[in-house]
Amino acid sequence: MTTIKNRLGREHQDKRLRVEFSDGEIAEIKLLLVSECDEHQDCNGITYDIISTNRADRVKKNSAYWSDSANVKSFEVLGD
Numbered sequence: 001m002t003t004i005k006n007r008l009g010r011e012h013q014d015k016r017l018r019v020e021f022s023d024g025e026i027a028e029i030k031l032l033l034v035s036e037c038d039e040h041q042d043c044n045g046i047t048y049d050i051i052s053t054n055r056a057d058r059v060k061k062n063s064a065y066w067s068d069s070a071n072v073k074s075f076e077v078l079g080d
Helices: none
Strands: 016-020 026-034 044-051 067-069 072-080
Touching: 016 044
Parallel strands: none
Antiparallel strands: 016 026, 016 072, 026 044, 044 067
């Protein structure tokens, strides 16, 4: 997996990724949107669909999810 030093960027949008979050969740996701701004850290994050996760209790059908970029520990690009 790639550490967050190699940041998720807009070039990763619409890709399938395996992401490790700082809370221990490991999920395969479809990255929908990367939000970036220079004004403050609160608006930096990702919007994604969950394909699979080790925290199945968290999944709601037909829902997109958002995470602060700081919560992404590492990621790996799996494909389109």
